[in-house]
Amino acid sequence: MKDLNKFIESVKNNQCVVGIVGLGYVGLPLTLEFCGKKLKVLGFDVDSEKVETLNSGRSYIKHIPSEKISAIRDSGYFEATADYSRIVEVDAILICVPTPLTRHREPDLSYIISTAESIAPYLKAGQLVSLESTTYPGTTEEVMIPILEQGSELKAGEDFWVAFSPEREDPNNPNFNTSTIPKVVGGHTDECLKAACALYDKIILRTVPVSSCAAAEAAKLLENIFRSINIALVNELKMIFHRMGIDIWEVIEAAKTKPFGYMPFYPGPGLGGHCIPIDPFYLTWKAKEFGAATRFIELAGEINTFMPEYVVLRTMEELNELGRALKGSKLLIVGLSYKNDIDDTRESPSLELINLFEDKGAYVEYHDPFVPVIPKTRKHMHLAGRKSVELSSITNFDLAVISTKHSNIDYSLIAENCPLVIDTRNAVSGSYPNVKKA
């Protein structure tokens, strides 16, 4: 039998055991927060290598120090497992598994589905299940709940609580962390909402309740669609202003002095990461069911997807000015992760750039202090295993393309020692005739 007061009490007096499914960029920071508040966490992951690494007190994510993992393990607050039968040991289950797109750019819910199928046989009355993975409105109630109910013979809302609470993690953001970013929560019923808010209130400064799981699912998509569209807008303006001889970066610096009605977004070599290039298309797919078009999303996707090609075209244009060809040139990609100062290469436009430049006959190497070796990625398996070269080898290259602006790279060294530098991030400060923006 479920008992809301008992559940809330168990959170308050730290007796509630939290199960976190998916120990990745989202699941691990959540784990640290709960352990920090002295709640026990049992982490579940299908990747037994990650389970082993974490249980031996080591982190596999660069911006999460191993000391933090060994501290929560040594204090007895954390253990990782690949054994789903241990779901019976926890009171709340937070699901943080990937939600990518398929090869045909449709939502791939296979991770959510297989997680729900694995949990269902062990689900108990009185547990809370909260989905955190980004997804289209309707996933929690139309996809996850039926699997949980069928496999457990329990009823959502009556025997166990269900919520959707999107993750807003921004890895390595110096100004915000898991606990200080407000968290939107939607419940399957009012009681589900109360149970979920009680749990999240323990670790988050401000929870933001909404009326349904679907509203919470939609709120997350709105945030990421907003980013995708605004990035597309500055990418388009970048191409237009370039033709006019105007520097988009200077324009943004000027525009952002307006104290209201404007917020800066920055152009780049294309979208990267697990969220912005992917999430908007979850809505596009779902909208079709309602006969609705998502024209803004499609247009933004078109412009942002074109950016790596634009960088290649600009590079060829600048080489042409020097009377040289891309074919046969030795090219260094500077920065492999999709954003500054992290080691995450998922959907990174740098990987796409390597492909495009190599297709045109260039010899490509890369430098990234955060990514010593290219990991396996779903889309670019053939690049896995390649190693970062030292920046001191810059003089061996005909040109460099800066695609990520890390704070620990000496960009003036690149500008001073390479005949041509294509800067897609406004990373080089000062004026060098051989540095061209793209």
Ligand SMILES: NC(=O)c1ccc[n+]([C@@H]2O[C@H](COP(=O)([O-])OP(=O)(O)OC[C@H]3O[C@@H](n4cnc5c(N)ncnc54)[C@H](O)[C@@H]3O)[C@@H](O)[C@H]2O)c1
């Ligand atoms: N990374 C971010 O900054 C971020 C921010 C906001 C939202 N999100 C969303 O959060 C979700 C998770 O993203 P992430 O970046 O943490 O992914 P991730 O790949 O870093 O971690 C997911 C983990 O889930 C594990 N996993 C996969 N299938 C599983 C299963 N059936 N059972 C147990 N574990 C399983 C994987 O092995 C992996 O360790 C996604 O929906 C993503 O869109 C991510």
